[in-house]
Amino acid sequence: MEKLADLVGHYLLAQAQAGAQALQIFDSWVGSLSPSDYRELVMPYTRHAIEIAKAGGVPIIHFGTDTNGILELIRDAGGDVIGVDWRIDLTAAWQRLGPNVAIQGNLDPIALMAPWEQLKKRAQIVLDQAAGHPGHIFNLGHGILPSTPVDNVRRLVDFVHEYTQQA
Numbered sequence: 001m002e003k004l005a006d007l008v009g010h011y012l013l014a015q016a017q018a019g020a021q022a023l024q025i026f027d028s029w030v031g032s033l034s035p036s037d038y039r040e041l042v043m044p045y046t047r048h049a050i051e052i053a054k055a056g057g058v059p060i061i062h063f064g065t066d067t068n069g070i071l072e073l074i075r076d077a078g079g080d081v082i083g084v085d086w087r088i089d090l091t092a093a094w095q096r097l098g099p100n101v102a103i104q105g106n107l108d109p110i111a112l113m114a115p116w117e118q119l120k121k122r123a124q125i126v127l128d129q130a131a132g133h134p135g136h137i138f139n140l141g142h143g144i145l146p147s148t149p150v151d152n153v154r155r156l157v158d159f160v161h162e163y164t165q166q167a
Helices: 002-017 033-057 070-078 090-097 109-113 116-130 151-167
Strands: 025-028 060-065 082-083 104-109 137-140
Touching: 025 033, 033 060, 033 070, 033 104, 060 070, 060 104, 060 137, 070 082, 090 104, 090 116, 104 109, 104 116, 109 116, 109 151, 116 137, 116 151
Parallel strands: 025 060, 060 082, 082 104, 104 137
Antiparallel strands: none
């Protein structure tokens, strides 16, 4: 694991040196671990990779799915922004992580399949929960599905820009 963490950290650093404006550690399975397993088997290596990548001087987003049981550990492992999926209420996340922690998320990717009014309502809930918190990055709570209608993505991006301009 040490070799892998070293490789990941240096790969991220190279991305920053090549012009990336932000980096992201993305772990889709980390939420499957118990807090003690995460603390022992993953956290030290993630922390090591992030420490190496920090030399790139760009923000690092630390994201995992289903991290409700280890949210504070994810924060403690490092990163400038903590990414959360749709299963974590943003208000609760800020209560647990602290009001000044930047959070990315957390629209359910499947919401992009919904009719526009439902999608808009879901996005507005995320934006309203994030209002007043510094550093929120609106994003999906995981990757975009290949079958997602492109027009829904365009409309969502436009809506987020318009809605946040009004706030």
